[in-house]
Amino acid sequence: EVQLVESGGGLVKPxxxxxxxxxxxxxxxxxxxxxxxxRAPGKGLEWLSSISGGSGYIxxxxxxxxxxxxxxxxxxxxxxxxxxSLRADDTAVYYCxxxxxxxxxxxxxxxxxxxxxxxxx
Amino acid sequence: QTVxxxxxxxxxxxxxxxxxxxxxSSGSVSTSYYPSWYQQTPGQAPRTLIxxxxxxxxxxxxxxxxxxxxxxxxxxxxGAQADDESDYYCMLYMGGGIVVFGGGTKLTVL
Numbered sequence: 268e269v270q271l272v273e274s275g276g277g278l279v280k281p282x283x284x285x286x287x288x289x290x291x292x293x294x295x296x297x298x299x300x301x302x303x304x305x306r307a308p309g310k311g312l313e314w315l316s317s318i319s320g321g322s323g324y325i326x327x328x329x330x331x332x333x334x335x336x337x338x339x340x341x342x343x344x345x346x347x348x349x350x351x352s353l354r355a356d357d358t359a360v361y362y363c364x365x366x367x368x369x370x371x372x373x374x375x376x377x378x379x380x381x382x383x384x385x386x387x388x
Numbered sequence: 389q390t391v392x393x394x395x396x397x398x399x400x401x402x403x404x405x406x407x408x409x410x411x412x413s414s415g416s417v418s419t420s421y422y423p424s425w426y427q428q429t430p431g432q433a434p435r436t437l438i439x440x441x442x443x444x445x446x447x448x449x450x451x452x453x454x455x456x457x458x459x460x461x462x463x464x465x466x467g468a469q470a471d472d473e474s475d476y477y478c479m480l481y482m483g484g485g486i487v488v489f490g491g492g493t494k495l496t497v498l
Contacts, residue, residue: 300485304434311492312426312434312477317485326485362433373481374424374439381433 269293269377271363276382283353283386289346289363289379297321297341300366302375303348305359305384313359316348317366353386360384390414392480394490400468400497408493409460410478416459421480423461425454428492429474437476438463465495473497 275287289301303315316327316337325337336349346363360381367376391413400406410425411417425438436445438454441461451466461480465472478490 304489306428311475312428312479312489314479314487314489324485328486364434367439371419371422372440372443373422373487374436374479375426375434376436376439376445378433378436 271365271377271379273361273363273379273382276361276384278385278387279353280388281354281386284349284351285353285384287348287350287361287382287384289348291344291346291363291365294365294377296339296344300324300368301337301339301346302364302366303335303337303346304362304364304375306362306381307356307359310359315361318346350384353384355386358384358386390482390488392478392488392490394476394478394493396491397494397496400465400472400495402468402470402497404468405464405466406468406495407457407462407464408476408478408495409457409462410480410490411460412480417456417461417480419456421461421482423454423456424479425452425461425463426477426479427472427474428477434477468497470497 272290300319302317318337334352338347362381363379364375365377393411419441426434428434442454475492477492
């Protein structure tokens with residue numbers, strides 16, 4: 268089955284760190300760029316970061332640059348998000364999502380169910 | 389900073405037609421932004437509806453359609469059903485691997 272499964276969420280204190288994981292299955296993981304997207308309570312979807320199949324291209328939203336780092340291990344079909352210096356407004360459900368892109372399209376074609384991160388003292 | 393705009397909320401009667409829009413704080417949305425649309429109900433993962441302006445994702449019923457209307461991307465739902473009550477997000481590709489979501493539209497079917 269083609270799927271993405273996130274893990275690693277939980278309760279963390281402000282200023283703390285957390286590492287999220289996303290396990291991919293059912294497709295050729297190394298052939299796809301992957302992303303992290305979040306949705307904070309009462310807010311909309313927010314794209315955070317993307318990484319190309321070979322990790323050669325990494326892009327991040329300004330809101331997380333310098334604090335969050337995306338990475339991947341193609342041998343283990345896994346995507347990661349290292350989150351440092353966490354703040355209360357980082358509280359959200361974090362989704363792993365697969366990019367599908369070509370000459371005339373660029374969109375998310377596969378989503379995980381998400382993992383909840385709560386930043387609170 | 390580019391802001392992608394959507395109506396915060398919209399209401400439609402069962403069986404009715406509704407068009408949600410996706411604009412830019414500065415400039416016009418064109419097909420070059422590869423507009424895509426996502427549906428999300430509470431507690432669920434987002435579901436991809438439309439990509440590349442007007443291509444339906446696999447399994448999406450044909451009562452969902454995408455287009456460019458004037459200077460905005462648009463998602464039209466024809467024959468709205470109760471389970472269409474969700475949050476809808478558009479997303480635009482800005483180039484350089486960067487995408488931006490709109491703020492989302494909360495659709496009520498009543």
